[in-house]
Amino acid sequence: xxxxxxxxxxxxxxxxxxxxxxxxxxxxxxxxxxxxxxxxxxxxxxxxxxxxxxxxxxxxxxxxxxxxxxxxxxxxxxxxxxxxxxxxxxxxxxxxxxxxxxxxxxxxxxxxxxxxxxxxxxxxxxxxxxxxxxxxxxxxxxxxxxxxxxxxxxxxxxxxxxxxxxxxxxxxxxxxxxxxxxxxxxxxxxxxxxxxxxxxxxxxxxxxxxxxxxxxxxxxxxxxxxxxxxxxxxxxxxxxxxxxxxxxxxxxxxxxxxxxxxxxxxxxxxxxxxxxxxxxxxxxxxxxxxxxxxxxxxxxxxxxxxxxxxxxxxxxxxxxxxxxxxxxxxxxxxxxxxxxxxxxxxxxxxxxxxxxxxxxxxxxxxxxxxxxxxxxxxxxxxxxxxxxxxxxxxxxxxxxxxxxxxxxxxxxxxxxxxxxxxxxxxxxxxxxxxxxxxxxxxxxxxxxxxxxxxxxxxxxxxxxxxxxxxxxxxxxxxxxxxxxxxxxxxxxxxxxxxxxxxxxxxxxxxxxxxxxxxxxxxxxxxxxxxxxxxxxxxxxxxxxxxxxxxxxxxxxxxxxxxxxxxxxxxxxxxxxxxxxxxxxxxxxxxxxxxxxxxxxxxxxxxxxxxxxxxxxxxxxxxxxxxxxxxxxxxxxxxxxxxxxxxxxxxxxxxxxxxxxxxxxxxxxxxxxxxxxxxxxxxxxxxxxxxxxxxxxxxxxxxxxxxxxxxxxxxxxxxxxxxxxxxxxxxxxxxxxxxxxxxxxxxxxxxxxxxxxxxxxxxxxxxxxxxxxxxxxxxxxxxxxxxxxxxxxxxxxxxxxxxxxxxxxxxxxxxxxxxxxxxxxxxxxxxxxxxxxxxxxxxxxxxxxxxxxxxxxxxxxxxxxxxxxxxxxxxxxxxxxxxxxxxxxxxxxxxxxxxxxxxxxxxxxxxxxxxxxxxxxx
Numbered sequence: 002x003x004x005x006x007x008x009x010x011x012x013x014x015x016x017x018x019x020x021x022x023x024x025x026x027x028x029x030x031x032x033x034x035x036x037x038x039x040x041x042x043x044x045x046x047x048x049x050x051x052x053x054x055x056x057x058x059x060x061x062x063x064x065x066x067x068x069x070x071x072x073x074x075x076x077x078x079x080x081x082x083x084x085x086x087x088x089x090x091x092x093x094x095x096x097x098x099x100x101x102x103x104x105x106x107x108x109x110x111x112x113x114x115x116x117x118x119x120x121x122x123x124x125x126x127x128x129x130x131x132x133x134x135x136x137x138x139x140x141x142x143x144x145x146x147x148x149x150x151x152x153x154x155x156x157x158x159x160x161x162x163x164x165x166x167x168x169x170x171x172x173x174x175x176x177x178x179x180x181x182x183x184x185x186x187x188x189x190x191x192x193x194x195x196x197x198x199x200x201x202x203x204x205x206x207x208x209x210x211x212x213x214x215x216x217x218x219x220x221x222x223x224x225x226x227x228x229x230x231x232x233x234x235x236x237x238x239x240x241x242x243x244x245x246x247x248x249x250x251x252x253x254x255x256x257x258x259x260x261x262x263x264x265x266x267x268x269x270x271x272x273x274x275x276x277x278x279x280x281x282x283x284x285x286x287x288x289x290x291x292x293x294x295x296x297x298x299x300x301x302x303x304x305x306x307x308x309x310x311x312x313x314x315x316x317x318x319x320x321x322x323x324x325x326x327x328x329x330x331x332x333x334x335x336x337x338x339x340x341x342x343x344x345x346x347x348x349x350x351x352x353x354x355x356x357x358x359x360x361x362x363x364x365x366x367x368x369x370x371x372x373x374x375x376x377x378x379x380x381x382x383x384x385x386x387x388x389x390x391x392x393x394x395x396x397x398x399x400x401x402x403x404x405x406x407x408x409x410x411x412x413x414x415x416x417x418x419x420x421x422x423x424x425x426x427x428x429x430x431x432x433x434x435x436x437x438x439x440x441x442x443x444x445x446x447x448x449x450x451x452x453x454x455x456x457x458x459x460x461x462x463x464x465x466x467x468x469x470x471x472x473x474x475x476x477x478x479x480x481x482x483x484x485x486x487x488x489x490x491x492x493x494x495x496x497x498x499x500x501x502x503x504x505x506x507x508x509x510x511x512x513x514x515x516x517x518x519x520x521x522x523x524x525x526x527x528x529x530x531x532x533x534x535x536x537x538x539x540x541x542x543x544x545x546x547x548x549x550x551x552x553x554x555x556x557x558x559x560x561x562x563x564x565x566x567x568x569x570x571x572x573x574x575x576x577x578x579x580x581x582x583x584x585x586x587x588x589x590x591x592x593x594x595x596x597x598x599x600x601x602x603x604x605x606x607x608x609x610x611x612x613x614x615x616x617x618x619x620x621x622x623x624x625x626x627x628x629x630x631x632x633x634x635x636x637x638x639x640x641x642x643x644x645x646x647x648x649x650x651x652x653x654x655x656x657x658x659x660x661x662x663x664x665x666x667x668x669x670x671x672x673x674x675x676x677x678x679x680x681x682x683x684x685x686x687x688x689x690x691x692x693x694x695x696x697x698x699x700x701x702x703x704x705x706x707x708x709x710x711x712x713x714x715x716x717x718x719x720x721x722x723x724x725x726x727x728x729x730x731x732x733x734x735x736x737x738x739x740x741x742x743x744x745x746x747x748x749x750x751x752x753x754x755x756x757x758x759x760x761x762x763x764x765x766x767x768x769x770x771x772x773x774x775x776x777x778x779x780x781x782x783x784x785x786x787x788x789x790x791x792x793x794x795x796x797x798x799x800x801x802x803x804x805x806x807x808x809x810x811x812x813x814x815x816x817x818x819x820x821x822x823x824x825x826x827x828x829x830x831x832x833x834x835x836x837x838x839x840x841x842x843x844x845x846x847x848x849x850x851x852x853x854x855x856x857x858x859x860x861x862x863x864x865x866x867x868x869x870x871x872x873x874x875x876x877x878x879x880x881x882x883x884x885x886x887x888x889x890x891x892x893x894x895x896x897x898x899x900x901x902x903x904x905x906x907x908x909x910x911x912x913x914x915x916x917x918x919x920x921x922x
Contacts, residue, residue: 046287053280054260072204077206080204085282089283097148104140110136113135114136120346135758135759138763142363200218205280209277211276212273213271213274216688216691220285222264222280224277226273226275227466227468228467229244229245229275245275249261266288271470272469274466323738328344330738330742348734348737362382375711377708380696385715389717390677391661391678392659394587395590395646396591396662396663397665398591398604401702407443409444409447409567410566411529416521420563423563423564426490426541429490430490430491467551478490485546487546489542495538501540505560506562530602533570534567535568536566576608580608586779586781588636596639601614604637620648625652628648632653644671646672647675661678663681665681674692680695682697713781716782717777718773719769721842721845728795728800729761735801740830747823757831763864771858776848795911796911796915802904803900811829815893850909
């Protein structure tokens with residue numbers, strides 16, 4: 002399983018960002034070829050949706066064995082046994098055999114297998130055993146690490162799973178209904194229940210309730226709808242939401258995408274409310290069928306994946322250049338082309354970063370598990386790279402800077418005097434709305450005494466509602482009071498309410514809304530905003546009881562009743578968290594749709610500069626060039642629309658920043674998708690959680706700061722391996738070239754190189770668990786594969802200097818200068834080469850002095866120490882003859898210590914020079 006597969010395993014099966022790209026590609030193909038996507042899908046699927054769209058609701062309920070009050074638990078369990086879970090098949094984890102095959106079929110392991118086969122054919126059985134052992138260890142460790150990661154992924158996904166609101170009824174209530182009907186017994190059956198159910202448990206026939214922010218969990222047919230607008234760009238490529246209706250307007254429509262009353266899995270509700278019946282689930286949905294046609298290999302690599310691939314191919318290209326050089330130099334100088342070929346193949350093995358996939362996967366997986374302990378859930382593993390590189394965090398105000406515990410502070414009339422009439426109107430509006438109830442509605446509904454005083458249950462009846470949307474920024478309900486008249490009550494942002502008001506309530510009379518009164522209204526609301534209160538205006542209008550359906554056109558000529566003002570104080574942890582983020586190189590920008598006066602007060606209280614606030618109206622007037630400059634000089638943006646947020650994030654990215662966006666509402670979804678790293682919380686609306694890369698289990702910037710630090714540690718450890726591998730491989734090959742040109746025998750046998758490489762690889766297994774210097778987590782870390790070549794050329798030859806020194810020691814001091822003495826020469830270089838290769842792990846893991854100023858992790862220290870002891874014991878122990886090595890004289894080891902000390906000193910000096918000139922990151 003490669004990084005892309007592991008990434009997709011973490012992603013939720015209804016994630017629209019990845020699949021949506023393929024839907025749009027197919028839709029674009031339709032426009033070129035004139036064909037229909039739906040015709041390429043199973044005919045039975047298209048026909049089932051067309052039939053559902055054309056069926057009468059009663060007939061469809063009967064066909065799906067459902068009920069006007071939904072399924073019972075027993076019926077749902079039976080249907081689940083028949084249809085299975087509501088999951089898309091390709092997102093299921095592969096079998097262990099397929100997973101093992103994915104772990105094996107990397108270019109590196111296939112290359113090693115080829116070399117093992119060549120060694121077997123040439124009867125070099127020892128080399129065959131060593132190479133095969135390398136392959137087995139590499140594949141097994143990767144398989145074990147990824148299996149552990151997959152299990153962790155299941156647990157993490159379960160923590161942020163989405164739910165749907167399902168209507169359930171009790172079968173016993175059916176018997177009561179029969180008794181009431183035939184025996185005329187006065188019974189009062191219980192109303193159907195609304196429960197939250199994980200979307201994977203939905204079955205055909207389930208009745209679901211939808212409101213703004215909900216993901217469509219399956220293919221559904223509408224039974225009722227009110228101003229329902231659905232974003233289905235992932236399916237059709239349409240940029241604007243489309244309105245859905247209960248009845249199909251075109252009876253001749255054959256293309257399922259043209260069905261007005263069908264909702265598709267993977268789309269989301271933008272505004273309005275609805276009740277729908279589930280028609281198809283899982284692979285039988287339009288989403289599932291089309292997803293099966295989209296192979297995971299078609300997906301565009303992320304910046305992180307592209308960087309890892311670039312490193313891998315850099316090393317592979319280096320191998321393709323250096324291996325032929327080694328072959329020809331040894332072939333011409335030694336005359337034994339067969340031996341030279343095997344030696345060149347061994348060099349190729351030494352240059353192969355076979356542990357790269359395992360190190361990257363295990364490092365990211367370990368980081369994801371560590372982040373989960375900080376209450377940060379990583380949905381996509383490669384998002385950790387952007388987490389560590391993030392230098393700008395855009396966040397909403399409510400619930401992030403503030404306590405997210407809004408309470409109703411005042412309910413006043415237009416003149417700022419306390420008014421119970423305003424509270425009563427606001428209560429009726431919040432009580433009867435069926436859309437997305439936000440924290441303001443919850444705060445209003447806490448005044449249960451209003452419910453009793455108004456006798457809501459008996460005096461009022463809901464007639465209709467006009468749901469909230471982010472263009473109008475208001476919502477209305479229409480109620481009948483004692484069935485004498487209809488009362489439209491509208492609640493929303495002050496300016497938007499004023500735009501539809503013609504009158505003002507003054508005591509028991511209504512006055513025309515004059516320019517003077519308008520100015521007074523704005524003065525009163527501004528004073529409350531300046532005190533940190535969020536002001537919502539309430540307006541109403543009496544209507545004759547002559548109609549049962551209302552729309553936006555009816556929101557006119559209203560009477561302004563007054564205001565409800567809410568207080569959401571800042572969190573005590575916000576100011577310290579902002580300072581901590583700034584100390585780690587992350588600047589915070591506030592993007593909110595709230596009033597600028599409230600925003601300014603909150604920002605000042607938490608230590609953010611809020612003297613210059615950029616409003617949405619100004620953003621609207623600016624072109625991209627002007628806004629690109631403005632986003633750099635402003636920290637706070639207020640009265641923004643969702644499009645404004647997305648545009649600001651996009652321009653920050655184009656300015657070279659790695660941008661994180663933290664949001665939890667439907668208005669944040671587009672900005673979450675646009676950001677380099679989308680951050681949401683487990684209490685967010687469905688579409689926000691689906692668009693996010695990271696989910697916080699606690700809505701706090703302090704938790705986020707801890708996650709940023711852990712993400713940078715993970716990224717730093719991954720970069721260590723890449724730097725070590727590149728520099729060590731280059732140095733070894735350079736040493737081999739020098740030895741091959743001037744020494745009349747092979748400086749090392751192929752088997753020696755293979756054993757040395759195997760031991761070196763094992764020593765690096767503990768890198769994901771290494772300690773990270775504080776300096777490396779203080780600043781954002783960028784993925785810059787282009788610098789790797791410079792780093793490799795800079796540090797690779799350092800080890801070659803001491804390899805050549807070892808050549809001279811073995812040649813001149815110990816007399817290993819003839820083919821008869823080559824075993825002694827090879828033993829000396831085997832130990833020194835392994836020692837420097839292992840020490841490079843400690844030298845390059847930090848820019849400080851290793852062991853003294855920066856201590857490695859216990860696991861890394863143990864593995865490298867063990868490998869060094871094993872490396873020395875091979876030529877000095879009883880198995881030396883098996884590896885065609887011999888024991889070295891004891892005088893070799895003091896010289897070896899001097900060589901290793903010189904290597905460490907020179908490497909440290911080069912690190913300081915390199916850091917001063919190029920920086921260590």
